[in-house]
């Protein structure tokens with residue numbers, strides 16, 4: 446198993462522990478997006494605890510902010526803070542590791558949680574880079590359910606209008622949202638065509654839980670000039686824990702002890 450894939454599966458164990466201890470979090474979407482976050486933080490982006498105040502660092506925004514638990518695990522692993530502290534205090538009274546991204550936590554660039562804001566903030570950051578002649582890139586991760594928010598489409602238009610080829614949006618396309626399939630709740634089919642029609646370059650990733658396919662996509666995105674890039678990553682919600690996969694109720698389900706032990710066993714089998 447390659448290093449990135451191994452890291453993503455180890456981070457799945459951290460997420461499951463964090464969510465089990467806290468009886469909070471959004472485990473389905475965490476397990477869907479973790480490969481994307483791992484690849485971005487450990488391969489693609491120029492972001493680290495050492496350059497967190499450097500104006501040239503790449504910018505990252507988790508627009509699907511309910512998956513803050515996955516982001517805290519990745520940032521902790523990257524050394525922004527003590528990961529174990531985050532795992533043990535997530536969502537507890539008094540902890541800074543609250544249920545949605547919070548700028549009190551080192552490495553977080555934007556408070557989030559109300560869906561539909563990250564792309565427009567990312568447009569501002571990418572435009573600022575162009576205006577200030579800086580080379581940093583801005584990465585935004587959104588959910589496919591989140592694409593029901595109309596503000597995304599204004600952000601898409603503005604990004605194309607200003608030729609923001611330093612902006613890369615990723616859609617974690619797992620076909621589920623909070624209460625059912627995206628098709629039933631608010632159909633967001635043909636997202637690739639929508640992005641293309643709005644003037645973006647589009648890269649489809651057949652298996653968005655495959656780190657190597659994701660690396661290729663982000664490398665390609667960096668070479669595309671003149672337009673913003675959308676990486677459409679076809680993922681599985683709950684990926685890696687059999688009883689959670691493709692099941693809407695695991696959007697923010699709480700595990701029993703038995704389920705927790707089963708989840709850990711399954712993840713350890715993949716890592717063995």
Ligand SMILES: Cc1ncc(C[n+]2csc(CCOP(=O)(O)OP(=O)(O)O)c2C)c(N)n1
Nearest residue numbers: 474511558559560588589590591621622623
């Ligand atoms: C503006 C807004 N409306 C509603 C919600 C409640 N909400 C939280 S998560 C979610 C579903 C998001 O689905 P998706 O973007 O597909 O995320 P994923 O399935 O990857 O977890 C909703 C509707 C919210 N956080 N913000």
